[in-house]
Amino acid sequence: MDIGARIAGIRLLMEEHQIDAWLITGSDPHLSEYTPERWNTREWISGFSGSYGKVLVTADRVLLWTDTRYFIQAAEEIKGLGIELMKDRVPNAITVDAWLMDNLYSGNTLGLDGSTISTFEAAQLSAKLAAKGITFRSDLDLVDEIWLDRPAIFSKPAYDYPVEFAGKSRSEKLELLRNELLGRNQDSIVISMLDDVAWILNIRGEEIPYTPLVTAFCYVDQQNAWLFVNPSKLSSPFRTILEKDGIIIQPYDEFVPFIRQITNNRIQVDAIRTNFEISKSLSVHNVVDPDVSPVNLMKAVKSSREIANIKNAHVKDGVAMANFLFWLFQTIGKERITELSIGHKLTEFRSKQHLFKGDSFHPIVGYGPHSAIVHYHATSQTKLDINPENLLLVDSGGQYMDGTTDLTRTFCLGTATQNQKDDFTTCLKAHIALATAIFPVGTKGYSLDSITRKPLWDKAINYGHGTGHGIGCFLSVHEGPMSIRAEFNNEPIREGHLLSNEPGIYREGQYGIRIENVMFCKKLTSNEFGDFLCFETVSFCPIDKHLIDIEMLNSEELKWINHYHESVYTNISPFLSDGDVMEWFRLQCDPLQ
């Protein structure tokens, strides 16, 4: 069946069910960033293979929403299919919700698979539509009815994530969770996000791109804990281990029937992290509390064991980066290198490191003007050759059993212009402002966001993305609930939080700059004014000194960069076996001035 036939099939079903617009969110019942293949519905209906987008089908139109990083690729992939490209996340974007409000009328019906939208989003959208007399229908899955060869959930084995990495056993974690539920006056909790399931039960898997997760649901009350998972994923010994820890294992497909029979409970169901169909069915016979999940909160605070492991993973990542960078600067101008081949080479260097399990996201390699496209995604159509001139931005990370990494560096491949130095040094000042920030307990991420941006704002410069996101421990590279962004987020930055620090400056058509390290939050001091926190950086990779205008740094900033390079050298050099690499690396880490 080609895409035209699929769209026609959906329209036939829409007519049958009297649905005027069918929305494909491209998400899965776990609201994953990277979905199991079974839920690649967006690609199935439109041919668009990017990782972000929504598709809307009406009687006479098909629209695909995606964001800047995919405009070129999406246009290429949907060419000739009669699908309209809608630009999302740009100034004055017409969002899906706004389009629906403008194009549907009272009496119309919008349909979507309610298991692929969050409770919160569904509540917002359905309320807007209701105010205009439009029906919101979420109980059908039209795609499933006509996708005859739809892939099953992968059967790749799940495995035990040992306590030496996890820091706490699953029994300890379940006890902490149950105490938390008691404190909240709740009987039980639905855990549906795959990273929450992986964290609470110390399980990992290999079926999702970039993230070591297992497709499963979990349900916990004061007596029991249930894991709903495809049975073929559990080896007999691992099953025994889980059962010994009191986990009741049931088939994945039993989850929905299971929750339908629960009654008279007060149940924790995180509205942002749980799909609408789950909340809807639970709320019929129970009280549903939509607060932030305690699992999400607990997972974000890393234990001292986890932090030690995470530092280790970052050292290995730094060694891989050192070897990669030496290779890059030796090879450039001699062999053909492209934006795509650099990504592959990086993975190759990382894969030599102990406990490496794969990239933590698709590497972002942007050369020259492409570096100005935030989260640029090179394809065989768009990839540029890398030459010994202009800037190269590389944003990449690895999944190691002992930690997840995420690092961005911007390199000068030729001679830096003064404008490039101005921008790079301004961006570095912003990075240092956050890396050295001191702040009282209770401070929210938005307060740190503006402290980071100040050096840019002082020059009337800004960037259109967040400053920092949480990071899992051998889990998702983007992890909540905290963040460092201008937008309101009520979750304070706490001791043990692991966060990225990634300010940037992007000059459209010219070049882009981003400097990203990972850091964790720790206690600094207590005094008459309260308790104060600060950060410690755990990424170890040289920052390109050719792009730094030393005159623009104050003495504290200069001290920071020299101290940072010293710590990079101290941590990484013991693991560099090649003398040439070592010599080159020493130069990169030498102090400025």
Next chain:
Amino acid sequence: MDIGARIAGIRLLMEEHQIDAWLITGSDPHLSEYTPERWNTREWISGFSGSYGKVLVTADRVLLWTDTRYFIQAAEEIKGLGIELMKDRVPNAITVDAWLMDNLYSGNTLGLDGSTISTFEAAQLSAKLAAKGITFRSDLDLVDEIWLDRPAIFSKPAYDYPVEFAGKSRSEKLELLRNELLGRNQDSIVISMLDDVAWILNIRGEEIPYTPLVTAFCYVDQQNAWLFVNPSKLSSPFRTILEKDGIIIQPYDEFVPFIRQITNNRIQVDAIRTNFEISKSLSVHNVVDPDVSPVNLMKAVKSSREIANIKNAHVKDGVAMANFLFWLFQTIGKERITELSIGHKLTEFRSKQHLFKGDSFHPIVGYGPHSAIVHYHATSQTKLDINPENLLLVDSGGQYMDGTTDLTRTFCLGTATQNQKDDFTTCLKAHIALATAIFPVGTKGYSLDSITRKPLWDKAINYGHGTGHGIGCFLSVHEGPMSIRAEFNNEPIREGHLLSNEPGIYREGQYGIRIENVMFCKKLTSNEFGDFLCFETVSFCPIDKHLIDIEMLNSEELKWINHYHESVYTNISPFLSDGDVMEWFRLQCDPLQ
């Protein structure tokens, strides 16, 4: 009737109405910061005369909540009355809501006068109580039943606020408001906050302390505008002017019956700024939109005419301050001066200025350890003698027909210690950080709050109050909806907003420091990164150079302070008539270094 008899009277009525706890919010039907005498219910029931507090009466207890600035005064005033003092706005404070949740039981009833609590607060409190099975009753006014000699609303005349000060005529403002309502799909609006009423109709009065307001309600739809006001307040010529502008004038007491007969309207009723009884009665037969009032939003954005006037008012205020400071430094150590007499002297100097109408709030004069008490309120019991040593903090402001002022300075009366200099200079750095901030359009106050605090946080210092509040134009000295505080506030800082800039450092038992100027927000530049805003300071008063450690300032900060003092001298000196004052003033404004 003494206070004991009043409490007994309330308890009798509580028993009659089966009410277990009666809450006196101390507010009025307009939710005013400073209430007309008629609504001084807090003082009537407890004897406590401060401007912030709540009283709760149960069958066997009476509790008074107030904050740090009033702990001493309140304890004094309620002595021997059997009233318990509850400390509000301190770490781990037991709030009224928390106390009620802990001490009332299922089946109990809390009562309060629903016209003295905001719709938002009432909704929050009643929902909490309901979850515990406690009834929330808001339709009674027990105080009114036994306060036999309760004062009537003052009959002081209201007057026309001329367009030369207001910037826009009331007809222009009403037209703008009606367009705003059309855009929001609303039929009409209730305007109940007294500063909103004064602003929209260009009226002012003299019946409320510190604020030139008139006790009145206003209601506006697309055809008409109603003013509900005690008729004796309007002179016949002023009444004619208003009626010529299409204002329908009705007695104050007709407001509630008037809104009760409105049906089938979609009505704008700001939930934070409108009392609960109004919303409750309107919502029976209408749709009530609880958004931020458009009047509140429009009032906050000052026109260029208003800004020019406000600058003028601040120049006059600076002249008064210059003369006051000269007097202070000449007199100290020679005559007896106290925290109280300084406040009176300040008012005396201000009252010599053109268009002065009174203080904009009760002056805060804190000497030595008293300066460390934020918003300290000197009384005849607590007042200290001022000697030529230690620090003096003076926070005061004036109401001028052309603008409202608010200024804090901290002076060294003897020889500054290095600790005092460290703290003062750190506080000055914070003040300068905000005064010189550049930020993109859309920035919220919380983003500017942390930029201001950074110089303090860097030294693990903090302050427990907000950084900036909005200020009216010959209206309230505290005006919303925007603010510069760590707490979430969704209203961005906009071009034309007038705000205070007042970081502080308080060392309990030793000294306190605050440096406060008023500034307005203006456009700086537009470029590829968007539109950027900045501030211009309009307060003109020397900052005590004896307390500045010049080594702690960077070159930009040093430039700012010297430039600021130059502008103070340029603006103020032409109005200093006395040669001695002029000579002294010149020294205060001379550049550092």
